[in-house]
């Protein structure tokens with residue numbers, strides 16, 4: 001803010017609007033009252049379009065992934081009755097299979113976060129499932145396992161730019177060597193790696 005004048009009764013300040021960061025995707029539709037933020041596939045469409053214009057290889061993940069399943073997970077009645085909740089925010093189940101996307105979202109967690117955090121969560125899971133990213137060590141990054149996601153437009157844009165440019169601390173990839181052996185019938189599935197749970201502390 002800067003001081004531009006005063007009158008008898010009050011100082012008058014003018015807000016300098018914060019710079020709106022550029023993105024090749026127009027996100028205004030997600031803040032439109034008509035946007036259905038419970039439609040998880042809408043987030044897949046945004047991610048696909050964003051990857052296409054943000055990544056230097058211009059991938060078309062919609063064509064590469066012929067099977068896309070994104071769904072909610074709910075507490076069972078028994079779990080709910082015992083006062084507990086699901087111990088993860090979301091998970092990606094087909095990280096090593098480049099033709100499929102399978103992502104589960106804990107509905108309770110989804111309902112607690114705002115639209116920029118929802119985008120961060122979906123990009124996190126697609127980061128596992130599509131880009132084979134592991135978890136990063138930087139709490140500001142989309143791929144950090146337990147940090148709250150950026151809750152503002154600019155915060156989301158900054159972190160998703162690093163995400164697509166592969167410029168974030170502790171970037172590592174999931175080990176999918178077991179998967180090749182598994183689909184070739186040489187070994188059993190590596191169950192600890194099959195599901196990639198992401199416990200997300202959002203409090």
Ligand SMILES: [Zn+2]
Nearest residue numbers: 135145197198
């Ligand atoms: Zn994760």
